Amino acid sequence: MNVVSLEGLKAHYINELYGAIKTTRAVDNVSLDIRPNEILGIAGESGCGKTTLLKILSSTIKPPLKIVQGKAAFHFDGKEIEFGDEAKLDEHRWRTIAYIPQGSMHVLNPVRKIRHTFHDFLEHHVDIDRKELDRRITDYLQQLGLSAKVLNSYPHELSGGMKQRVIIGLATYLRPKLILCDEPTTALDVMVQRNIVQLLRRIQKEQGNTIVLVSHDLALHANITDRIAIMYAGKLVEIASTKQIFDRPLHPYTRLLINSLPSLDGTNELTGLSGQPPVLSDPPPGCRLHPRCPYVETRCRTEEPPLRTFGDRTAACFRISDGGECEY
Amino acid sequence: MKQFLLIYLAPRLVQYVVVIFIGVTVAFFAPRFSPVDPVESMMAKVEGLGMTMDPESVARMKESLKDLYGLGGSLPEQYLAFWKRAVTLDFGPSLTSFPTPVSALVKRSLPWTLGLLATALGISWLLGSFLGGVAGYFESRKWSKFLEAGAMMMYPIPYFISAIAMQILLAYVFPIFPVGGAYPFGTLPEFSLGFVLSILQHAILPGLSLVLIGMGWWFLSMKAMISRVVAEDYVTFAQAGGVSSRKILFSYAMRNAILPQVTSLFMAIGSVFSGAIITEVVFNYPGLGLLLRKAIATGDYSVIMGVIVMSIVAIASAVLILDLIYPLIDPRIRRK
Numbered sequence: 001m002n003v004v005s006l007e008g009l010k011a012h013y014i015n016e017l018y019g020a021i022k023t024t025r026a027v028d029n030v031s032l033d034i035r036p037n038e039i040l041g042i043a044g045e046s047g048c049g050k051t052t053l054l055k056i057l058s059s060t061i062k063p064p065l066k067i068v069q070g071k072a073a074f075h076f077d078g079k080e081i082e083f084g085d086e087a088k089l090d091e092h093r094w095r096t097i098a099y100i101p102q103g104s105m106h107v108l109n110p111v112r113k114i115r116h117t118f119h120d121f122l123e124h125h126v127d128i129d130r131k132e133l134d135r136r137i138t139d140y141l142q143q144l145g146l147s148a149k150v151l152n153s154y155p156h157e158l159s160g161g162m163k164q165r166v167i168i169g170l171a172t173y174l175r176p177k178l179i180l181c182d183e184p185t186t187a188l189d190v191m192v193q194r195n196i197v198q199l200l201r202r203i204q205k206e207q208g209n210t211i212v213l214v215s216h217d218l219a220l221h222a223n224i225t226d227r228i229a230i231m232y233a234g235k236l237v238e239i240a241s242t243k244q245i246f247d248r249p250l251h252p253y254t255r256l257l258i259n260s261l262p263s264l265d266g267t268n269e270l271t272g273l274s275g276q277p278p279v280l281s282d283p284p285p286g287c288r289l290h291p292r293c294p295y296v297e298t299r300c301r302t303e304e305p306p307l308r309t310f311g312d313r314t315a316a317c318f319r320i321s322d323g324g325e326c327e328y
Numbered sequence: 329m330k331q332f333l334l335i336y337l338a339p340r341l342v343q344y345v346v347v348i349f350i351g352v353t354v355a356f357f358a359p360r361f362s363p364v365d366p367v368e369s370m371m372a373k374v375e376g377l378g379m380t381m382d383p384e385s386v387a388r389m390k391e392s393l394k395d396l397y398g399l400g401g402s403l404p405e406q407y408l409a410f411w412k413r414a415v416t417l418d419f420g421p422s423l424t425s426f427p428t429p430v431s432a433l434v435k436r437s438l439p440w441t442l443g444l445l446a447t448a449l450g451i452s453w454l455l456g457s458f459l460g461g462v463a464g465y466f467e468s469r470k471w472s473k474f475l476e477a478g479a480m481m482m483y484p485i486p487y488f489i490s491a492i493a494m495q496i497l498l499a500y501v502f503p504i505f506p507v508g509g510a511y512p513f514g515t516l517p518e519f520s521l522g523f524v525l526s527i528l529q530h531a532i533l534p535g536l537s538l539v540l541i542g543m544g545w546w547f548l549s550m551k552a553m554i555s556r557v558v559a560e561d562y563v564t565f566a567q568a569g570g571v572s573s574r575k576i577l578f579s580y581a582m583r584n585a586i587l588p589q590v591t592s593l594f595m596a597i598g599s600v601f602s603g604a605i606i607t608e609v610v611f612n613y614p615g616l617g618l619l620l621r622k623a624i625a626t627g628d629y630s631v632i633m634g635v636i637v638m639s640i641v642a643i644a645s646a647v648l649i650l651d652l653i654y655p656l657i658d659p660r661i662r663r664k
Contacts, residue, residue, distance in 0.1 A: 058568045059568075060564060060567055060568045063468075090570055093568070093569065093570030094568075094569045094570045095570075098569075099565070099568040099569065101561060101564070101565055101568075102561075106560055106561040106562055107561045107562055107565050108562055108565075109562045109566070109579070109580050109583075109584070110562070110584065110659075110660060111583055111584060111657075111658060111659055111660075112579065112580075112583075116579075120566065120569075120571045120572075120575055120579070121566075121569045121570070121571055123572075124570065124572070154659045154660070156659070156660050167565075170569070
């Protein structure tokens with residue numbers, strides 16, 4: 001049973017200014033199944049809607065963001081919980097669904113000790129006295145490579161990498177089924193990034209969680225994910241296993257993304273994508289990539305390519321044959 | 329501890345002394361650059377009363393006036409004498425209530441001002457910050473918008489208009505409260521329950537006017553602050569983590585938004601010591617503000633100087649105390 005299923009999900013930012021309504025279609029008609037025990041990567045340029053998708057998954061939707069259409073549900077222990085069912089979701093928040101935000105500086109309350117932050121997040125879920133809880137948290141943090149002193153520190157006394165470890169500890173202490181990560185390694189240096197990635201992978205192996213990882217960093221995806229969903233301008237354009245994405249990308253956008261990465265021997269010619277991603281309040285008609293796509297043909301400009309299945313993978317492009325071969 | 333004293337306390341004490349030094353120096357020089365000569369204007373007043381004096385007694389009177397005002401001798405001598413007065417808190421006798429010393433006048437007025445203004449400030453700060461915080465957190469609720477509209481309407485009304493309007497409404501049209509004064513006219517202050525109650529009764533109307541207008545400001549600034557804090561990552565993170573909304577409101581949002589409010593509170597505490605001129609004049613409240621206004625109107629130089637020096641010291645002290653307790657409310661300061 002899939003952990004999360006999204007069907008034709010549309011979530012828009014609806015702003016009203018002097019009576020004129022501006023709609024930004026950040027997530028537009030997205031269908032996606034998230035399987036148990038997998039690490040699913042969501043990749044794409046800035047502003048493609050990947051963070052919005054994660055906000056929806058973590059049920060932290062605030063106006064002006066609104067789910068306009070579509071069906072979305074979690075499946076935990078054989079029960080289905082629809083998105084927006086706040087009462088039921090609150091029960092699962094943090095115990096079943098945890099969220100690791102960007103590795104930025106401001107995720108932990110600056111005037112609260114780490115110990116109290118832990119208590120705030122765990123108090124509804126554990127029923128043991130504070131002393132015992134503190135002991136267990138210390139043990140757990142030590143497993144993640146943090147000293148016992150951390151518990152009595154304020155966030156500003158910790159380095160960026162330590163803070164991210166604390167956040168990972170906070171998110172995984174209850175062994176949640178689903179962990180949502182939003183760019184967990186941005187703002188950290190490469191060595192720390194590597195440690196954090198290894199830590200996440202180790203935890204996933206031990207606890208068997210499902211992880212959804214949003215990042216624009218394809219190297220990170222190659223390192224850790226099992227499957228990748230590529231987003232462009234609010235739409236999913238390709239979903240396939242990580243190996244398939246890197247070995248044989250089907251969608252032109254995926255191919256261009258991969259070609260923009262240097263190889264280890266440095267012999268490949270780097271190509272990029274010209275132009276800017278479209279403004280999501282006024283996306284182009286037809287395939288949203290067509291103004292930038294080097295392989296564009298007439299119907300791309302007017303017709304929208306549907307997401308088609310080719311064996312165990314899907315992609316949305318007219319220029320892929322029914323047999324799953326690129327025709328460009 | 330030693331490090332704390334050296335690194336944290338010492339520079340702040342130095343700054344404290346420097347601020348007071350500059351403030352008192354400006355207070356000394358500013359009136360001396362003004363074209364108004366207090367001795368001449370006093371003489372004009374005396375002559376205006378129709379008194380005629382022989383030139384010799386005019387000269388003698390000028391001399392003694394100069395002495396009383398601290399205007400005798402050269403400028404550096406005056407400056408040193410001024411400091412001596414400031415340090416010993418002896419600003420000589422008041423000129424309009426001669427020969428009562430300034431310090432006695434201030435001592436008589438200060439308790440009224442402190443009692444009224446500090447209480448009103450405390451209530452308006454607590455209520456305004458709390459309501460602003462809650463209203464800012466639940467921004468989309470109807471009652472929040474209603475409260476904000478109320479604060480926005482109250483705040484821009486010039487204070488003297490709202491004070492007089494309240495006085496007319498609550499003391500004249502509906503005579504619930506006395507029109508003015510701090511205690512019934514013609515009675516002498518004594519320590520009895522009845523007298524304390526009548527002090528409270530007299531303080532309610534001016535206090536209420538101060539609380540309402542002050543609350544509007546504290547409400548709006550807290551609300552603006554909290555709407556910024558609510559968008560911070562740590563609030564979103566706590567919400568995603570299912571932390572109880574009461575805890576998020578108090579320990580996350582309000583706790584962080586209150587920091588600048590505390591700063592403003594201490595600045596306001598400092599200015600309590602210069603009185604609230606409009607309040608005290610409108611409600612005829614015998615505090616420092618009324619004393620200061622009378623002194624300005626009658627050109628009572630010594631009283632003005634006394635009140636100014638005291639308010640310089642009070643504001644500088646409030647800021648020093650704020651600096652010393654700030655590490656307790658913001659742990660980030662402790663490490664610097």
